[in-house]
Amino acid sequence: MSLLLTGITELTTNDPARGDGAADPGDALLGIVRDAALVVSADGEIEWVGPAAQAPDADDHRHLGGRAVIPGFVDSHTHLVFAGDRSAEFAARMTGTPYDGGGIAVSVAATRAASDDDLRARVAARVAEMRAQGTTTVEIKSGYGLTLDDELRSLRIARELTPHTTFLGAHVVPGEYATQRAAYVDLVTGPMLDAVVADGPTSLAESIDVFCEPHSTHAFDGDESRTILEAGRAAGLALRVHGNQLGHGPGVRLACELGARSVDHCTYLRDADVDALVAARGTTVATLLPGVEFSTRSPYPDARALIDAGVDVALASDCNPGTCYSSSIPFAIALAVREMGMTPAEALHAATAVSARSLGLDRRVAPGQPAELAVIDAPSHLHLAYRAGVPIVRALDL
Numbered sequence: 001m002s003l004l005l006t007g008i009t010e011l012t013t014n015d016p017a018r019g020d021g022a023a024d025p026g027d028a029l030l031g032i033v034r035d036a037a038l039v040v041s042a043d044g045e046i047e048w049v050g051p052a053a054q055a056p057d058a059d060d061h062r063h064l065g066g067r068a069v070i071p072g073f074v075d076s077h078t079h080l081v082f083a084g085d086r087s088a089e090f091a092a093r094m095t096g097t098p099y100d101g102g103g104i105a106v107s108v109a110a111t112r113a114a115s116d117d118d119l120r121a122r123v124a125a126r127v128a129e130m131r132a133q134g135t136t137t138v139e140i141k142s143g144y145g146l147t148l149d150d151e152l153r154s155l156r157i158a159r160e161l162t163p164h165t166t167f168l169g170a171h172v173v174p175g176e177y178a179t180q181r182a183a184y185v186d187l188v189t190g191p192m193l194d195a196v197v198a199d200g201p202t203s204l205a206e207s208i209d210v211f212c213e214p215h216s217t218h219a220f221d222g223d224e225s226r227t228i229l230e231a232g233r234a235a236g237l238a239l240r241v242h243g244n245q246l247g248h249g250p251g252v253r254l255a256c257e258l259g260a261r262s263v264d265h266c267t268y269l270r271d272a273d274v275d276a277l278v279a280a281r282g283t284t285v286a287t288l289l290p291g292v293e294f295s296t297r298s299p300y301p302d303a304r305a306l307i308d309a310g311v312d313v314a315l316a317s318d319c320n321p322g323t324c325y326s327s328s329i330p331f332a333i334a335l336a337v338r339e340m341g342m343t344p345a346e347a348l349h350a351a352t353a354v355s356a357r358s359l360g361l362d363r364r365v366a367p368g369q370p371a372e373l374a375v376i377d378a379p380s381h382l383h384l385a386y387r388a389g390v391p392i393v394r395a396l397d398l
């Protein structure tokens with residue numbers, strides 16, 4: 001049964017060619033169609049997009065009651081596979097304890113101790129929580145196992161919920177390797193990586209990631225990060241990098257040099273880093289994670305400067321138990337607009353089209369694309385940031 005959707009006050013298509021030609025630059029960026037309609041096929045594919053007045057017939061019809069429809073959010077950076085509770089660490093940080101990456105060990109211990117079923121239920125609940133806030137596509141990293149078996153288990157559980165899984169054995173050096181860093185890098189690039197790709201390069205993980213952060217004694221320096229990323233690339237994985245989160249460092253330039261799909265955080269950038277991101281446009285996206293700066297009371301990255309320089313900027317949640325236990329992309333959008341100088345249109349585009357591109361996806365609302373959509377209980381996308389904290393957006397169940 002094909003389905004005709006009407007009652008759409010404003011449709012964001014992310015397809016500038018499809019927009020109804022408004023002079024507003026935000027409308028042009030988002031390819032806005034007003035008084036729109038959509039036809040979705042029985043197998044969930046978009047068949048037709050355009051003004052409601054020109055809509056064709058379909059087998060079934062649903063009126064959305066005068067709401068805005070947007071592409072579902074693509075959360076391209078999450079760490080959902082974990083057990084344990086670090087709320088006390090958050091409370092301590094709010095009263096002055098600095099963050100240095102060390103708390104990850106708490107989640108590692110709890111995750112290793114959890115049963116498969118417990119871990120699976122926790123991850124599924126988090127994905128459902130995201131869907132209830134408009135996220136239809138999610139990337140999930142491993143990285144709280146840090147043994148061969150626990151990393152594989154994390155990836156298998158994540159893979160049950162999304163094809164966009166990322167091997168993050170190089171999240172931190174686990175405590176048992178604290179005095180043998182080189183041996184841990186050998187484990188990640190040898191037996192762990194071999195096991196991840198044993199059934200084919202993308203059977204368990206689509207990408208490899210590394211926490212490149214010389215300012216944390218638990219994370220990896222530039223040389224270690226290069227070794228890990230080059231090994232992942234040789235094994236057939238796409239590259240992602242946590243870079244320049246806690247201070248200036250080599251992560252952004254390394255990601256750009258190696259053709260990573262995304263370098264994430266980008267909180268501390270020098271001109272050379274911005275130049276590298278501009279040169280890597282079309283290949284490497286800068287994924288900003290403002291929920292982390294909010295939750296760690298840190299300075300926000302300068303999104304305005306990056307966009308003005310011509311960098312591809314994405315937004316994601318970084319949902320994780322330590323530095324940002326928020327799964328909310330609307331919250332990230334509100335922070336991007338309020339704290340980082342992004343326009344509402346740029347923020348929505350960053351959390352859909354650009355974050356999708358960092359996962360190798362096309363997130364336009366166009367014929368032939370999957371109908372991964374979200375609906376807003378408001379007449380326009382402006383309400384996402386305007387009504388911060390109010391649950392007005394959710395994935396559209398067809």
Ligand SMILES: [Zn+2]
Nearest residue numbers: 077079242318
């Ligand atoms: Zn992260």
